[in-house]
Amino acid sequence: MITTGLHGQSAGDWMFEPSYYRRCQCKGPLKDKEGNPVFDPEGNPKIGSIGTTCPKLGKGHGTWAFYFELEPGEGGARERVRRGGFAKLDDAKKKAKEIYDDAMAGTDVLSDETCGDFFLRWIKAKKSLARTTRRGYEEHLDVYLIPHLGHIKRRDLKVRHLDKLYNAIEKENSERILHRLRIDQLQKDRDDAHRAWVKTAGYAKREERRATRKAFLDANAALREGKKGLRKITSAATMHRINDTLSSALSWGIKREQAFSKNWAQLVELPPVTRPKPLVWTPERVEHWKRTGEKPGPVMVWTPELTGQFLDFTKDDWLYELWHSFIFLGPRRGEMAALPWTEVSLDALWLRISQQIVEVAYKLYGEAPKADSVRTLWLSLESGDNLAAFRTKQARKRREWGGAYVESGRVWTHENGEELHPDWISRRFARLVKLSGLPPVRLHDLRHLAATLSLLAGHDIKVVQEKLGHSSRQVTSDTYTSVLPEMMRAEAESVMTVVPRDVPFDMRAPLEIPETAWQGDISVFFAHGARQQPDGTWLVGLQTQPDASPIGLISLTGRGQDDAANAAVRWVRDHCTMKHLELVRVENFNDRYPQEQRADFSLARFTVARSEPPGLDEWALPRGLPSAAARASRRAPRTRRKAV
Secondary structure (H helix, E strand, O other), X not given: OEEXXXXXXXXOOOXXXXXXXXEOOOEEEOEOOOOOEOEOOOOOEOEEEOHHHOXXXXXXXXXXXXXXXXXXXXXXXXXXXEEEEEOOHHHHXXXXXXXXXXXXXXXXXXXXXXXXXXXXXXXXXXXXXXXXXXXXXXXXXXXXXXXXXXXXXXXXXXXXXXXXXXXXXHHHHHHHHHHHHHHHHHHHHHHHHHHHHHHOOOOOOHHHHHHHHHHHHXXXXXXXXXXXXXOOOOOXXXXXXXXXXXXXXXXXXXXXXXOOOOOHHHHOOOOOOOOOOOEEOOXXXXXXXXXXXXXXXXXXXXXXXXXXXXXXXXXOOOOHHHHHHHHHHOXXXXXXXXXXXXXXXXXXXXXXEXXXXXXXXXXXXXXXXXHHHOEEEEOOHHHHHHHHHHHHHHHHHHXXXXXXXXOOOEOOEOOOOOEOOHHHHHHHHHHHHHHHOOOOOOOOXXXXXXXXXXXXXXXXXXXXXXXXXXXXXXXXXXXXXXXXXXXXXXXXXXXXXXXXXXXXXXXXXXXXXXXXXXXXXXEEEEEEEXXXXXXXXXXXXXXXXXXXXXXXXXXXXXXXXXXXXXXXXXXXXXXXXXXXXXXXXXXXXXXXXXXXXXXXXXXXXXXXXXXXXXXXXXXXXXXXXXXXXXXXXXXXHHHHHHHO
């Protein structure tokens, strides 16, 4: 036995003096402390592990072990650390020093608790977790952490164990990818067999048709069998979330009881995660989608024109006002599902987001959103009119349903008053998008659309951050400044104006821009709208000056000043298209009116440009071709220019 000492490193008289010794797993007759044989009740010698008394102990036989004393526990109880199984003495010394340092740092090195027991104790102690957060933690524990790390003693956990965990996940991913490739091939075989069977209908012999039908049924059965056990691939983002869960557990253990010497999760290297940036449905991407059915990216945003088409398509839908709110206010679906009428003011034009509905295993729970998400959203006149119109529809349905109507108190409900499930809202939206024939976007993508429209309208990014309930300005900036250049348009003064709407109107006097209105190739004029009494119709006239005669006049049945502005935009845009003019800029000045006059007046300014292509009269046409020698001498430079 070898004994070493490290003096002067402990409190009081306690010293670090580990003892090292060899032992093996050989079995033989047992002896007592005096060296006498030990017998069982029947008088036979007892056989067991002879450990340190094995006569073969030496170089190449047995392993090294050590023990050392810790500071006495409560009541002076003796506490000894013992470890074994080291091939070399140096390995045992290194491990003894490591455990000693952990003990000096406050870690409970004597605990036999496994990581699995620790994880369960940790999640039980976390009383303040939100339901969705707790559900995510529990899923990570059940599927990944406990199966891979649960058997390891807590005191022995090191970063190498975490590396093995993520290596195992990547290995499972490779197997799942191969499984999906096999399913794709089985799907192709099944489809080919079905087409072959269909082709035999009507002209093939019965035996041939039976053979093709049997081939199809066999291929279909093989596909069903192949799909068994299919599991989704664990993405890099999911691995980062798993590591965040583990890091939270280890941090809790370190703070509460010095259960670990380090937060090993912070030392793990994981595959990088690239957060997908929103992309705009440009005409080229729409054409590609129509041809192949492929989305350019997971996060897509409609252009203002596509947004207007969707709103026009859903105008008769029961939840049209809800889709309008998603587009222009950018709330989360759980926030809209939980919104009560008590948090809405139609007079002051605001609504307050102070609660949300979360879904856990399709069950609904109400809870307060995060602190940054509690906010007040200010409404435009059109949004306020929409909420008032939906309340009127609810009142009508309440009378129709009578006693069967459900008084939920929610703003957004089914026709019988029942509250909306957040997942149902997403599925309903996806169904409407599919029916409209527009390129697909997710319901959550409407938050990106609302943010981009606000930035497009010239609003400060801080305003957009507070509107969406983001925790920081940086989150908003990183997400949306990349998509903004794709949606830059000249008519960028108002969110409502950049979304062209199909507002019907009647032509009273066609638009004719007089020559006096042109300053060179630029003309600027105003669209002034006023609500007429008592029928509430709107008259919108175009004028070059406030006191000038109208150069055009329309009328419409609109619900507010935004409808009047939208009708004027559509009218001028159509005129420019017909006359080969360019609509350079649209500026919405509705906010210039006092609050009490906004319901009755509308004002927008248009900037239009004209340009004519050069004629051929002054163009000198070439009268002959250069000689062959001249063409040869110019060929090389032309090729170089072409390459550049």
